[in-house]
Each structure stands twice: as structure tokens, then as C-alpha cells.
Amino acid sequence: xxxxxxxxxxxxxxxxxxxxxxxxxxxxxxxxxxxxxxxxxxxxxxxxxxxxxxxxxxxxxxxxxxxxxxxxxxxxxxxxxxxxxxxxxxxxxxxxxxxxxxxxxxxxxxxxxxxxxxxxxxxxxxxxxxxxxxxxxxxxxxxxxxxxxxxxxxxxxxxxxxxxxxxxxxxxxxxxxxxxxxxxxxxxxxxxxxxxxxxxxxxxxxxxxxxxxxxxxxxxxxxxxxxxxxxxxxxxxxxxxxxxxxxxxxxxxxxxxxxxxxxxxxxxxxxxxx
Numbered sequence: 001x002x003x004x005x006x007x008x009x010x011x012x013x014x015x016x017x018x019x020x021x022x023x024x025x026x027x028x029x030x031x032x033x034x035x036x037x038x039x040x041x042x043x044x045x046x047x048x049x050x051x052x053x054x055x056x057x058x059x060x061x062x063x064x065x066x067x068x069x070x071x072x073x074x075x076x077x078x079x080x081x082x083x084x085x086x087x088x089x090x091x092x093x094x095x096x097x098x099x100x101x102x103x104x105x106x107x108x109x110x111x112x113x114x115x116x117x118x119x120x121x122x123x124x125x126x127x128x129x130x131x132x133x134x135x136x137x138x139x140x141x142x143x144x145x146x147x148x149x150x151x152x153x154x155x156x157x158x159x160x161x162x163x164x165x166x167x168x169x170x171x172x173x174x175x176x177x178x179x180x181x182x183x184x185x186x187x188x189x190x191x192x193x194x195x196x197x198x199x200x201x202x203x204x205x206x207x208x209x210x211x212x213x214x215x216x217x218x219x220x221x222x223x224x225x226x227x228x229x230x231x232x233x234x235x236x237x238x239x240x241x242x243x244x245x246x247x248x249x250x251x252x253x254x255x256x257x258x259x260x261x262x263x264x265x266x267x268x269x270x271x272x273x274x
Contacts, residue, residue: 018056018064029053030144031095033088046070046088050098051075054087055140060243065089066085071147098144112167113268116148116262117158119173119211126235130172133231133258146266147160155214162215163223168269170262172213174251175232182250183234184258188266189215191225230260231265 017026020178025031032050034236035043058064067087118134130150135149147166151158155168162201189212213231219225236248247255268274 002262016056018066020091020092020095020097022064023250025053025054025056025097027053027203030071030098031066032098033068033070033090033093034096035090036094041089044076050154051088053095057089064092064165065068066095080209088118102127111145113115113145113165114147114159114266114269115161115166115169116146116266117169117171118148118150119152119158119171121153123245125237125246126174126233126248128173128245128247129251129255129258132247132252132255133172133262136255136259137262140263143266143270146268153209155158157219158214159218162218162225162228164220165263166226168227168229170265171228171230172258172262173230174235176235177232180250181236181248182232184254185230185232185234186261187232189220189228189230189231191215193229229265231262 008194017024019025028051030052032048034047035047049070053066053069054069055067056064057067067089069087116134118132119128120130120132122128122131131152134148134150142148149161151161158199161230175187176185179185179191215228233251233254246252264268264274
């Protein structure tokens with residue numbers, strides 16, 4: 001993009017709706033990106049991605065531009081607080097309206113937004129369970145309003161994400177509860193217990209992530225905590241004494257089961273059944 005094109009984008013004015021491929025779209029609609037033949041690295045990276053329209057704008061030459069935020073842009077949930085993420089501009093013919101978003105639902109009937117957050121340290125055996133599950137989800141088409149990110153051991157990033165507007169956050173993590181290794185649990189933490197005198201007040205560890213400590217950190221930051229669920233798996237090998245990477249056999253076998261549990265849970269939440 002040359003200097004003149006940059007200036008044109010800076011001199012644009014917002015517009016309400018735009019018809020693309022026979023579909024009337026407006027801010028809030030989701031689209032799939034099909035960048036033109038400029039062939040730069042950014043176009044290659046964004047090709048096929050899904051995104052949310054943030055605004056529709058028209059420059060002084062009358063040309064329309066579609067401003068979007070990519071669905072899997074970490075800026076939507078990591079360290080950018082209320083900012084929407086990185087904004088990209090495309091010509092109307094470079095975006096494809098997604099069928100499920102032919103009309104934007106009213107706020108009072110909109111399905112819940114859901115963040116699936118993978119947690120874990122890949123160097124600590126089965127502690128990598130949450131990371132592996134979210135990576136498996138990356139190969140699947142998630143419903144509108146559902147996002148999945150690998151937070152690893154970045155406790156502060158996850159704490160910010162918990163405050164950033166998703167109606168439901170599903171944490172995915174190894175969760176020792178004394179059961180058979182590979183057992184998958186669905187748990188809803190009692191957020192009121194965070195105020196009890198017996199609650200562990202440990203700070204987030206730079207080499208691991210305790211979900212309850214992260215939730216406690218988010219609450220201490222003064223924001224509103226919405227619904228939080230945990231999809232956990234009973235580990236067999238967790239801890240630095242294990243000295244190896246990779247999941248144990250029973251936990252590796254539970255990854256696909258956890259993906260199915262998540263898909264079912266997401267559908268129930270979106271339908272108001274869970």
C-alpha cells in the first residue's frame with residue numbers, strides 16, 4: 001500500500017450498511033477474508049480467516065472500505081483490554097459475508113459470547129493438556145461468537161481476558177481430583193469462595209498457572225467476573241520432577257473426548273440449556 005492509499009484510508013467517512021455479494025452487511029456482521037492479488041505477506045496470512053466488521057467507510061473518491069477485526073487476533077483478548085484488536089481494511093470484493101450472520105441479532109436476543117482458554121506448561125507432562133485441546137480446536141470451525149486461545153502460562157494475559165467482555169469463559173486445564181488418569185471433568189468454580197479467609201492468596205507463578213489464582217487476580221483488578229467453567233482432565237504426570245515433555249497415554253487419549261465435551265457444552269450454552 002503506497003503513501004497515497006494510506007492517506008485515502010485516513011480520509012474516509014463511516015457509512016451504515018453495504019451490500020456485498022447480494023447480502024446487506026453492517027458493523028457486527030462476520031465475514032471470511034479473500035485478499036486480492038497484491039501477494040504481500042499480510043494478505044497471505046489473512047487469507048481464509050474469519051473476521052467481524054467493525055465499520056464500513058467511504059473515502060473521498062467514493063470507494064468503500066470494510067474495516068474488520070480478525071476473530072483469532074490475540075489483541076481482542078490479550079493485554080488490549082477494551083480495545084477491539086488490530087484493524088484491517090479490505091475492499092468489498094475481498095470479503096465474503098458468512099451465511100449464519102445474514103442479519104445481526106438484537107442485543108437482547110444475541111447468543112452468548114464464549115472464550116475457550118487453554119492453560120498449561122508444555123514442559124510439565126500432562127500439564128500441557130489444555131494447550132493440546134485448544135490446538136486441536138484450531139482445526140475446527142467454531143460457531144459465531146466463540147473464540148479459542150492458548151494462554152499457556154500467561155496468567156496476567158488470561159486475567160485481562162476474563163475482564164474483557166465474554167459472557168462465558170471455559171478454562172481447559174489438567175485438574176487433579178484423585179480420579180483415574182484421563183478422566184474429563186466439567187466444573188463450575190464457586191466464585192464466592194474467593195472471598196473466604198481460607199482462600200489461597202498465592203500470586204501467579206511465572207512457570208505455571210493456577211486457574212483459581214488467575215480468577216482471584218482478575219477479581220482484584222476491579223472488573224466484573226462473568227460465568228466461568230472448567231473442563232479439566234485428571235493427569236497422570238504433572239510436575240517438574242517428571243522431567244519430560246508430552247502427554248501420558250491416558251491423557252493424550254482424552255484430548256478428543258475433551259474436544260467433544262467442549263463442543264457439546266458450547267452448543268448447550270448457546271441454546272440456553274447450560
